[in-house]
Amino acid sequence: MIDLRSDTVTQPSKAMRQAMADAAVGDDVYGDDPSVNQLEREAATLSGKEAALFLPTGTQANLVALLTHCQRGEEYIVGQKAHNYMYEAGGAAVLGSIQPQPIDAAEDGTLPLDIVASVIKPDDVHFARTRLLCLENTHNGKVLPLDYLHQAWAFTRKKKLALHMDGARIFNAAVAMKVPLSTLTQYCDTLTICLSKGLGAPVGSLLCGSSEFIKQARRWRKMVGGGMRQAGILAQGAIYALHHNVERLREDHDNTQWLAEQLSGLGVEVIAPGAQTNMLFLRLPANEASQLGPWMKQRGILMNAGPVTRLVTHLDISREDLIRLVDLWREFKGRIATPGSGDGGARTIYG
Incomplete structure (x- = not known):
């Protein structure tokens, strides 16, 4: 079948399967899996962040990011049709008691910063505390402009918000703009990268951020059931994808x-x-x-x-x-x- 439903339907190549079969493995919950450790180091370097964390799914990666950024009763601002608001089963609200504040995206996929500013809650006992702005790049295949990313970064510094990027397809954005990944990711505190979409790995996503953030996220990953043991078999598929399937x-x-x-x-x-x-x-x-x-x-x-x-x-x-x-x-x-x-x-x- 010619399957045009999504880029999640890709099959691992023979070479990727061989790399997975030959993977060096250990217990990743103990931090002993050399393939997972290699993947996380490479992802941190590519994204320009201090550390990275390998998770089984993009939904869990976004959930862990939100749980790490926000406490119970706090709020994140997000696009009305963003994946981590609309298509992830309300996990942040159900499991983290984190309130979403959705707004409509502009035609180009950006969240207008004047509208973002208007929904930031005042410091008042009646309201949830606004802690985080979530962007999505790409959004419905649209690449967020570089100048917008710069403006959003400066805006969140001024408003004392963190900025998380759902970058499930962020390599598509980097390739389309002909820039290194770090050119885009310098304008966010944290980001997720899906490995099982256009990059073609069978399983896995990455969460990238500061060393301290990833240390806390690792605890949340364990709590929500994402701690895997000999995960290097999966990590080697992801490493192969990063080495061979980005420019293509x-x-x-x-x-x-x-x-x-x-x-x-x-x-x-x-x-x-x-x-x-x-x-x-x-x-x-x-x-x-x-x-x-x-x-x-x-x-x-x-x-x-x-x-x-x-x-x-x-x-x-x-x-x-x-x-x-x-x-x-x-x-x-x-x-x-x-x-x-x-x-x-x-x-x-x-x-």
Whole structure:
């Protein structure tokens, strides 16, 4: 199957599997796993932070970050559609008694700082204490501008807030901007990096920050069940991903831009700003949206089709795969009958 649902569906390569099979391991809860220790050192260096922590999932990495930054009854400001507000099962509120203060993101994925300022709570017994601003880079495939990151960093210093970056796809942002990761991460106190999305590792995320922060986060990781033993088998997959699969993200970006051009040529509406990284968002007419997904699945292509459809390229999607997708989309559109005289609407596709 050609799977365009997400970049979480990638399969580890033969070389990655071999690296995992050959991994030197130890008990990571004791700090004895050499592969995990190597991964954490490399991640800290790449991000320009003092230390890093390996966790099984991005959801847990964001949760541990929030639990470390905020005490019970405190608050973080976050995007209304940010992953660590909308798609992580309310973990910070349920498990940490941390209040989210969501606001709408701007079209470019940034959180407008004047609106952020307006929702910071005064020092008053009626309110939760505002402790943290959370940004997401990339956000729905959009790269946060470098000048905005600088402004947000200065803003949080002035307002005495910490700044956490959900950087699940931050390597996509760095590759798109043609800058080292540390150029982006210098403007946050902490960040998470997902290894099992575009980088292609089977499992794992990283939390990066100061040595003292990571020391506290390690305790929270244990509390929420993230302490693993011979985790070096997983860490070696992640190390392979960092060494081999970062720069190749450019191929995904190029493929997505090509796909945007091809589908636009078929009359498909590409939602602005188009393809900045490995995600493409399309707006489909209702009669097409309801039929496209099942029709494509019958022909070997998986996608989450709807009125707004997201297509995601990754290391298991080739240009040839996308050529097939475009050819099938052209066929699909040809099989959608136009509304007929007096028939009350569009017919279903043929066959």
